[in-house]
Amino acid sequence: DGGITQSPKYLFRKEGQNVTLSCEQNLNHDAMYWYRQDPGQGLRLIYYSQIVNDFQKGDIAEGYSVSREKKESFPLTVTSAQKNPTAFYLCASSTGLTDTQYFGPGTRLTVL
Amino acid sequence: KQEVTQIPAALSVPEGENLVLNCSFTDSAIYNLQWFRQDPGKGLTSLLLIQSSQREQTSGRLNASLDKSSGRSTLYIAASQPGDSATYLCATNDMRFGAGTRLTVKP
Numbered sequence: 001d002g003g004i005t006q007s008p009k010y011l012f013r014k015e016g017q018n019v020t021l022s023c024e025q026n027l028n029h030d031a032m033y034w035y036r037q038d039p040g041q042g043l044r045l046i047y048y049s050q051i052v053n054d055f056q057k058g059d060i061a062e063g064y065s066v067s068r069e070k071k072e073s074f075p076l077t078v079t080s081a082q083k084n085p086t087a088f089y090l091c092a093s094s095t096g097l098t099d100t101q102y103f104g105p106g107t108r109l110t111v112l
Numbered sequence: 113k114q115e116v117t118q119i120p121a122a123l124s125v126p127e128g129e130n131l132v133l134n135c136s137f138t139d140s141a142i143y144n145l146q147w148f149r150q151d152p153g154k155g156l157t158s159l160l161l162i163q164s165s166q167r168e169q170t171s172g173r174l175n176a177s178l179d180k181s182s183g184r185s186t187l188y189i190a191a192s193q194p195g196d197s198a199t200y201l202c203a204t205n206d207m208r209f210g211a212g213t214r215l216t217v218k219p
Binding site: 040 | 156
């Protein structure tokens with residue numbers, strides 16, 4: 001089946017630790033995105049990538065880092081510099097930046 | 113900076129009713145607008161994407177319209193069903209999302 005997978009579904013982290021969220025797609029899409037969603041709010045863009053080995057900051061990139069070494073994979077690292085990391089994280093992909101975006105099931109991160 | 117607003121934040125209707133969800137945006141220089149559905153604790157499912165050159169897009173009981181000049185889009189749901197209960201979000205192609213409208217369709 002074609003689609004986007006995110007793992008893990010739930011993640012718990014102690015303060016001061018870095019954690020990496022996985023996002024994999026087999027849709028052969030060039031563009032991939034990471035968003036953060038807080039309760040009652042819309043999605044906010046963290047990072048996006050148009051092509052392998054290239055990525056751009058979104059509106060709330062501080063405290064996060066990404067890599068795009070393979071077309072299929074776009075992992076997100078939440079660093080200890082992120083002040084309020086508890087949120088629902090969503091990964092998406094599309095053929096190009098102006099095409100339909102397809103989303104993964106999300107990862108809920110909780111900082112203890 | 114683009115701002116996307118969805119009003120109302122929540123809507124409750126009886127089953128069978130036709131309804132309209134609203135989305136407004138501040139920068140009309142958009143290439144397209146997309147409507148999504150989100151069930152609690154889940155990812156987003158794409159419903160419709162309207163190009164700036166189009167005025168409407170239809171999929172089954174859903175019809176989305178786009179008026180760039182007024183900075184508005186609407187999602188029309190015909191003959192609503194309890195299974196339509198979800199949060200509906202709109203997004204412009206510059207990756208700006210509204211906060212969503214939480215729809216409840218009562219049997």
